[in-house]
Amino acid sequence: MKQPTVGLIGLGAMGLGMAQSLRRAGYVPHVFDLRPEAVQAFVKDGGTACASPAALGAACDVVISVVVNAAQTDSVLFGEQGCAAAMKPGSVFVMCSTVDPNWSVALEARLHGMGLLYIDAPISGGAAKAAAGQMTMMTAATPAAYAKAGAVLDAMAGKVYRLGSQAGAGSKVKIINQLLAGVHIAAAAEAMALGLREGVDAAALYEVITHSAGNSWMFENRMAHVLAGDYTPLSAVDIFVKDLGLVLDTARASKFPLPLASTAHQMFMQASTAGHGREDDSAVIKIFPGIDLPKKGTP
DSSP: OOOOOEEEEOOSHHHHHHHHHHHHTTOOOEEEOSOHHHHHHHHTTSOEEOSSHHHHHHHOSEEEEOOSSHHHHHHHHHSTTOSGGGSOTTOEEEEOSOOOHHHHHHHHHHHHHTTOEEEEOOEESHHHHHHTTOEEEEEEEOHHHHHHHHHHHHHHEEEEEEOOSSTTHHHHHHHHHHHHHHHHHHHHHHHHHHHHHTTOOHHHHHHHHTTSTTOOHHHHHHHHHHHHTOOOOSSBHHHHHHHHHHHHHHHHHTTOOOHHHHHHHHHHHHHIIIIITTSBGGGGGGGSSSOOOOOTTOO
């Protein structure tokens, strides 16, 4: 079977690593990003620069979208110079954003009406795992879409979960993952803030917790950012304002209570309103009063 031509839109923290994984696997990715310098930096080591999503869509059998949200995905597909109208019938659109599952279901129907295949494929694992080809993909698609793009998914991820034959299943699992991720970050920040308030040495607290039953992956990862005083946004506060909002919207539709997710959402909202929305999500710790946070560059 001939190797499909693959394109990727969005060379951000995750998308760049995914494009690099595709290149390592023997693909020659077509790439587009709103930042021309990001595109040029990637293609100097192999790949093809595209001037628009439409140009990329016309050239590729599989188009992977790694943008922030549903609105950006819609723009990539149907905006000025969008790729949907340019894609060949039978091509596959792989949607990797965290979105409302019902929106993903509607998108699948719209693309199928245009003769295009669709994979609902939210991602998780962070930039380092994306760059190593070890991230997780939570996917749902028709057998025809998997037949055309399954090997492409495997080239980008360590785990590709196939969760159903129609869109929505992947997005539902992703927002449940985001419920846990958001609550874990908020709880980690609360614990570290209490330790600082009580005068516990922050580095010692981190060492003990990461070797005790109270540890979580999010505590270990995000509180390292706090100890370093480095709030460079690998995943921003406003991402969890959005994602936990999607979690709550989904639950509200069936009147399902989510007390912990609701509290965590309010914490991220508070951090965003205080001016920390574009900082790393660990900056949610800045909502706690009366604590002295570690400064960047201090031991």
